[in-house]
Amino acid sequence: MFLNIHKLDGQGKVLLTDSRFLSDPEKSVFFAIKGTRHDGHRFIEDLFAAGLREFVVEENTLTAGLKAFLEKPEVRAYPVRSSILALQDLAARKREKYSYPVVGITGSNGKTIVKEWLSSLLEKDFDVVKSPRSYNSQIGVALSVWEMSSKNDLGIFEAGISQPGEMQALERMIRPTLGIFTNIGSSHSEGFRDNREKVREKLLLFQRAEALVYCRDYMEIEEEIRNFLLPLNPGIRLMGWSASAICREGDKLCFEISSEGVTETFILPFSDNASVENAVHCACAGRYLLRHRGTERFRERFRFLKPVEMRLELKEGREGNYVIDDTYNNDLGGLKMALNFMSQTHTKRDKVLILSDMFQSGLSEQELMAEMLNLIRPQKIKTFIGIGENLASFPVKLPGTGVKCFKTTGEFLKSGILESFRNSLILVKGARSFSFEHIVEKLVKRIHGTVLEINLDAITHNLNVYRGKIGPQTRLMVMVKAFAYGSGNEVAAWLQYHRVDYLTVAYPDEGVALRQNGITLPIMVMNADPNSYSTLFEHRLEPEIYSFRVLEAYLKAKKLWRPEEVTRVHLKIDTGMHRLGFMENETGRLVEILKENPAVEVATIFSHLVGADAEEHNAFSRGQIACFERVSARIISETGCTPLRHICNTAGITRFPEARYDMVRLGIGLYGVESSGLETGVLEPVATLKTTISQIKQLPAGETVGYSRSGVLERNSRIATIAIGYADGYDRRFSKGNAVVNVNGTLCKTVGNICMDMTMIDVTDAVCEEGDEVIVFGGKPGIAELAAKIGTIPYELLTGVSERVKRVFYHA
Numbered sequence: 172m173f174l175n176i177h178k179l180d181g182q183g184k185v186l187l188t189d190s191r192f193l194s195d196p197e198k199s200v201f202f203a204i205k206g207t208r209h210d211g212h213r214f215i216e217d218l219f220a221a222g223l224r225e226f227v228v229e230e231n232t233l234t235a236g237l238k239a240f241l242e243k244p245e246v247r248a249y250p251v252r253s254s255i256l257a258l259q260d261l262a263a264r265k266r267e268k269y270s271y272p273v274v275g276i277t278g279s280n281g282k283t284i285v286k287e288w289l290s291s292l293l294e295k296d297f298d299v300v301k302s303p304r305s306y307n308s309q310i311g312v313a314l315s316v317w318e319m320s321s322k323n324d325l326g327i328f329e330a331g332i333s334q335p336g337e338m339q340a341l342e343r344m345i346r347p348t349l350g351i352f353t354n355i356g357s358s359h360s361e362g363f364r365d366n367r368e369k370v371r372e373k374l375l376l377f378q379r380a381e382a383l384v385y386c387r388d389y390m391e392i393e394e395e396i397r398n399f400l401l402p403l404n405p406g407i408r409l410m411g412w413s414a415s416a417i418c419r420e421g422d423k424l425c426f427e428i429s430s431e432g433v434t435e436t437f438i439l440p441f442s443d444n445a446s447v448e449n450a451v452h453c454a455c456a457g458r459y460l461l462r463h464r465g466t467e468r469f470r471e472r473f474r475f476l477k478p479v480e481m482r483l484e485l486k487e488g489r490e491g492n493y494v495i496d497d498t499y500n501n502d503l504g505g506l507k508m509a510l511n512f513m514s515q516t517h518t519k520r521d522k523v524l525i526l527s528d529m530f531q532s533g534l535s536e537q538e539l540m541a542e543m544l545n546l547i548r549p550q551k552i553k554t555f556i557g558i559g560e561n562l563a564s565f566p567v568k569l570p571g572t573g574v575k576c577f578k579t580t581g582e583f584l585k586s587g588i589l590e591s592f593r594n595s596l597i598l599v600k601g602a603r604s605f606s607f608e609h610i611v612e613k614l615v616k617r618i619h620g621t622v623l624e625i626n627l628d629a630i631t632h633n634l635n636v637y638r639g640k641i642g643p644q645t646r647l648m649v650m651v652k653a654f655a656y657g658s659g660n661e662v663a664a665w666l667q668y669h670r671v672d673y674l675t676v677a678y679p680d681e682g683v684a685l686r687q688n689g690i691t692l693p694i695m696v697m698n699a700d701p702n703s704y705s706t707l708f709e710h711r712l713e714p715e716i717y718s719f720r721v722l723e724a725y726l727k728a729k730k731l732w733r734p735e736e737v738t739r740v741h742l743k744i745d746t747g748m749h750r751l752g753f754m755e756n757e758t759g760r761l762v763e764i765l766k767e768n769p770a771v772e773v774a775t776i777f778s779h780l781v782g783a784d785a786e787e788h789n790a791f792s793r794g795q796i797a798c799f800e801r802v803s804a805r806i807i808s809e810t811g812c813t814p815l816r817h818i819c820n821t822a823g824i825t826r827f828p829e830a831r832y833d834m835v836r837l838g839i840g841l842y843g844v845e846s847s848g849l850e851t852g853v854l855e856p857v858a859t860l861k862t863t864i865s866q867i868k869q870l871p872a873g874e875t876v877g878y879s880r881s882g883v884l885e886r887n888s889r890i891a892t893i894a895i896g897y898a899d900g901y902d903r904r905f906s907k908g909n910a911v912v913n914v915n916g917t918l919c920k921t922v923g924n925i926c927m928d929m930t931m932i933d934v935t936d937a938v939c940e941e942g943d944e945v946i947v948f949g950g951k952p953g954i955a956e957l958a959a960k961i962g963t964i965p966y967e968l969l970t971g972v973s974e975r976v977k978r979v980f981y982h983a
């Protein structure tokens with residue numbers, strides 16, 4: 172069968188590339204994509220079971236079994252050479268159908284902000300279709316462009332690339348009539364020889380554009396436009412601007428645009444360089460798009476521009492609630508993303524959705540409502556709160572969901588319903604004008620100045636780095652012991668969503684907490700006390716068996732609690748660590764006992780390297796691997812069991828690829844710390860510890876600061892007190908200048924002794940005021956360098972952040 176765009180389009184099909192995002196099986200077509208780490212073909216049968224019938228598959232990768240499956244009469248399969256190319260092709264053909272203007276945005280930074288601002292500035296003048304959040308990749312652009320329809324009259328899409336050769340496909344799909352080149356920096360430079368090559372690749376987006384907005388101050392952009400773009404597209408109208416044209420009038424920044432004899436002034440609502448740049452790009456682009464209409468209203472709207480909250484944040488709330496705070500805007504694309512995030516983060520809590528009216532031009536109120544309910548229905552929401560005139564006047568039909576609607580946010584706040592939520596996961600999503608921040612304020616615990624921010628996208632990135640290394644044939648166990656190395660248990664739900672194979676905790680109660688959070692993955696428990704075995708059985712937790720005492724106790728408990736079932740254990744072999752584990756000379760007796768107990772399944776056999784990160788221990792590590800090979804091979808051959816074998820931790824994965832066996836145990840690397848020293852710059856930091864400045868004082872030289880008068884000022888100094896101390900996990904050995912914190916980009920030393928809840932720092936050289944944010948670690952300064960200052964390891968700093976410090980999880 173062939174993919175027929177007119178048919179797919181006519182039926183309003185949803186193109187699905189990630190099986191987890193399925194919401195409407197009858198209306199969806201699944202594109203099975205085979206990549207280096209994932210193979211979408213694996214999910215076809217599950218999707219079929221969920222009711223989906225149309226599949227685009229890659230003909231060269233089909234197994235005989237899948238081929239037979241796809242021949243079922245109910246299935247419609249479209250075999251293609253590459254599913255991504257087929258998807259892009261559909262998007263490109265969709266784009267061809269429309270002749271209204273399309274804005275294409277690329278550049279190193281600011282793409283999403285410019286897109287969001289420009290669309291909000293123009294939403295009264297145009298019916299805008301735009302990329303949801305930062306959907307700007309090879310797949311994201313195709314899905315965004317697919318949303319175009321004849322109801323719109325302006326498209327705004329962003330294009331992001333990380334390697335040479337990628338822009339051609341994006342250009343074919345977006346085919347912008349107006350381009351915006353935001354700026355050029357050093358992000359994603361890995362794939363490019365130099366910045367010029369990167370600029371040229373990005374410029375390909377504008378090879379057929381009618382006009383281009385850019386900032387002339389980036390010399391490489393300016394020069395490559397002349398040398399590279401103009402020969403390709405000589406007719407393009409260049410609208411370069413320069414920061415030198417921005418002037419200050421009183422406390423306001425102004426920017427003038429002149430064209431065709433008319434000069435217009437824009438008042439810029441921000442003063443930081445990045446925001447000013449983004450706003451000027453919007454001014455130039457809007458001015459061009461509105462060139463045949465008036466721009467007075469457009470200019471006025473700049474006054475109401477707000478910072479774009481780009482992140483979806485998950486916060487711990489009162490009464491055991493968790494809150495997803497998404498109060499910037501509200502459109503269908505954004506709602507879909509937020510609902511997905513909701514299903515990724517917690518699976519077991521009652522779900523509550525608090526939603527405002529939407530304003531999305533291009534759809535009637537009825538159509539908008541119908542589409543909205545289609546997105547919400549499959550999510551099994553327990554309570555739906557609708558706020559706004561429309562929601563309050565339309566019948567909201569959500570079977571199985573408790574529905575309450577209010578005309579205004581104020582009415583809802585007065586209703587008392589907010590106070591009734593317990594142990595729920597609450598998504599708060601509303602357009603700006605509804606001021607939903609007041610709802611979030613009431614739901615979220617007052618966070619004291621210090622938070623540990625966990626970047627879930629960095630976790631995904633690091634996971635993919637290691638997945639790329641080990642390939643699809645090696646399984647991945649992730650260590651989430653000690654509260655996921657201090658990051659918080661929500662990390663486990665994220666890992667489950669990203670389909671790791673196994674999780675490991677140190678103690679049974681950690682495993683129970685994961686199960687209570689809806690984790691269904693197999694979980695290994697490293698140090699289960701024999702008294703806890705009934706708990707293990709009850710929660711399907713699998714113990715590490717490391718000695719005969721533990722094995723006997725386990726067998727006894729099994730007889731009592733699970734006599735009929737096959738139960739799973741993990742055998743730990745001591746190959747030199749001398750912590751837990753059977754010694755090599757105990758193998759014979761171990762084999763005998765296992766043979767007598769066939770209902771105990773040896774799920775895995777493993778050992779642990781003591782010095783995988785250091786070259787000096789290479790010979791010892793190889794000896795450990797050899798010992799592990801002997802012992803595990805003997806157990807397997809003499810008992811006939813078929814366990815997975817594993818010995819590599821993070822550093823082992825990188826330094827002993829030959830010892831990856833069936834599975835590896837990823838720990839610190841997932842959390843962004845490179846322990847082998849071989850690959851700096853590849854991992855992204857996950858945790859950022861932040862606090863705020865409580866007070867600033869100007870003090871003369873000779874004064875002392877803090878307990879025991881230990882901080883003696885050698886110069887006249889500005890001293891700031893920040894809201895973190897050793898009770899938060901900020902080690903007291905960081906006292907007296909032994910560590911720096913980052914204050915608005917300036918690294919500032921500690922002064923005097925760290926106190927229990929507070930620390931003083933020298934901000935004489937920093938630009939800052941009371942209330943400003945301070946980065947204690949994560950990025951700059953990095954965790955590894957700080958740990959080295961006090962003679963410890965990053966593991967201790969990460970796990971030492973105390974539980975009173977709130978964790979905030981975010982996702983771009």
Ligand SMILES: *Cc1c(COP(=O)(O)O)cnc(C)c1O
Nearest residue numbers: 650779820821822836837838839
């Ligand atoms: C903690 C731990 C790991 C993970 O080590 P990293 O160095 O963090 O990768 C692996 N295996 C065992 C047995 C562990 O205790």
